[in-house]
Amino acid sequence: EHVPYQPIRYTEQEMVERSRAHYTLMNNRRSVRDFSTEDVPREVIDNIIRVGGTGPSGAHTEPWTYVVVRSAEKKREIREIIEAEEKVNYARRMGEKWVDDLSHIGTTWSKPYLEECPYIIIVFKSAHSKNPDGSKKIHYYHEISSSIGVGFLLGAVQNAGLCSVTTTPMNAGPKLRAVCGRPESEKVLVLLPVGYPRSDATVPDLHRKPLNDIMVVV
């Protein structure tokens, strides 16, 4: 029932160098909202999803489903659903404070990138499923587990030289679920367009907190 585990062991010098290179790679990641229509090899998308599936999960319940949207028709439907909800979110549902809190990012209701990107990955989480005997299987900590899986997946996107933007399409979940043909037990966690940035892509000039503002040693 238990098996030995001995992962690769690096020298201390190798570990330091690998950790620096990995930080450089990941620190170059930015959320991109200007996509090129250029296609991406399908095997790369498959491997990115595979990496999402290697994440830890409470009691090994693997509470995630990755819907890969490839069809231009589905992408158009998704754009229409999200833009309709976002118009309401920006104009009245969410209020002035929310609109103000987003102003430094520069986003609006308009999402042409949802049709420009070659792939959209919609990540669904489920709170429960069924055991082989039909009994209810509870997915402990399913939101945390699925979100950690999103972190793994975004690391794979970055490693491949692709980009994405993590989005949480507000009030659009059930309609997106219907477009994807997923059961009611699955809820949209995040929607991730994936592709190359457009050659004239820009990102908000944000900065990250330095190490001393996020780390405390005791």
Added chain:
Amino acid sequence: EHVPYQPIRYTEQEMVERSRAHYTLMNNRRSVRDFSTEDVPREVIDNIIRVGGTGPSGAHTEPWTYVVVRSAEKKREIREIIEAEEKVNYARRMGEKWVDDLSHIGTTWSKPYLEECPYIIIVFKSAHSKNPDGSKKIHYYHEISSSIGVGFLLGAVQNAGLCSVTTTPMNAGPKLRAVCGRPESEKVLVLLPVGYPRSDATVPDLHRKPLNDIMVVV
């Protein structure tokens, strides 16, 4: 306010190869509960935390604090707090179904690894903070953002050749917060021992769902 963004561009062949190698690396990750007491270079820990800080977050709120526990005394206190709560969780608080659902992992209330590992990283999330003008800053989707950051951080642990186990110490949050000296606005999200596996480490013989069980293409 916006700046150009052009990340590294690989050839398609390079992308395919990178994505395969990255999947192999990440698929070798397992949650380890048998740690060596051997020390780990501090710069590697710092770089792992730095990677956690590169994650995306709702409206760029960076709602995370990483407490790195180094002191043997603090590790002992943490072990005592968690084992006391876990005894109650396993014996009566959580009930038979929970204990049964965990049985294939083989965990118990006993956590000697909390003292054996050279470092414990406790990840805190906060629902809000203060703007420079003293007004309340809301951290939209702080649990999802912080959990994605945990995914980034675990990817960095794996890349360095180290290991961890993602744990959610039930009912121990406020006491752990006190040991770490963090304010009430911060909540424990996960606790991650980090180090080398012990030479005789074992892991439960679990398997991951194949690609076709987690991916749907539309």
